[in-house]
Amino acid sequence: MLSGWSQFSNRLRSKYLTLHRWLGKVYVLSVLLSGLAGLYIAWFATGGLIAVTGFSGLAIAWLFCTLHAYRSIRQFEIQKHQQWMIRSYALTFAAVTLRLWIPLFQIFTPLDFISFYKIIAWLCWIPNLIIAEWMVRKVTPVVASINRG
Numbered sequence: 001m002l003s004g005w006s007q008f009s010n011r012l013r014s015k016y017l018t019l020h021r022w023l024g025k026v027y028v029l030s031v032l033l034s035g036l037a038g039l040y041i042a043w044f045a046t047g048g049l050i051a052v053t054g055f056s057g058l059a060i061a062w063l064f065c066t067l068h069a070y071r072s073i074r075q076f077e078i079q080k081h082q083q084w085m086i087r088s089y090a091l092t093f094a095a096v097t098l099r100l101w102i103p104l105f106q107i108f109t110p111l112d113f114i115s116f117y118k119i120i121a122w123l124c125w126i127p128n129l130i131i132a133e134w135m136v137r138k139v140t141p142v143v144a145s146i147n148r149g
Contacts (some may be wrong), residue, residue: 028070030086035063047118054121061129062091083136090132098124130133 013020042055069084101123105116 006111016071031062031066035059041086047114047121050118051121058091058094058125065091086135087132094125097128
């Protein structure tokens with residue numbers, strides 16, 4: 001999460017392109033390791049098949065978006081890269097939204113933990129991805145110049 005948020009800074013990208021690239025590599029490697037670990041751990045999620053598929057879907061989507069972002073920048077498709085990174089970081093942020101939903105469900109719903117955890121397995125990332133997709137489609141990304149060297 002720390003290496004990801006700084007990547008959205010136009011100033012950092014334009015002024016310190018080498019740092020942007022290194023932080024990007026750290027982010028991609030972190031997502032690769034965490035996404036694979038998350039996919040494995042998802043099989044043991046509390047809540048049965050519903051939670052397993054929710055967390056597995058998150059891990060697969062996270063890896064998919066991040067690898068597409070990496071592939072796009074390697075092909076110098078900057079706008080596509082930015083769009084895929086918005087999606088990827090929205091999925092990274094699922095770790096935060098999960099932790100926000102749990103106390104809200106505990107306080108405001110009569111559901112037991114297992115019941116609401118099944119919902120949160122999906123709710124922690126689907127709204128994030130919907131917001132990211134809205135941003136990609138409605139907000140015109142700033143396409144920075146890139147040095148191919």
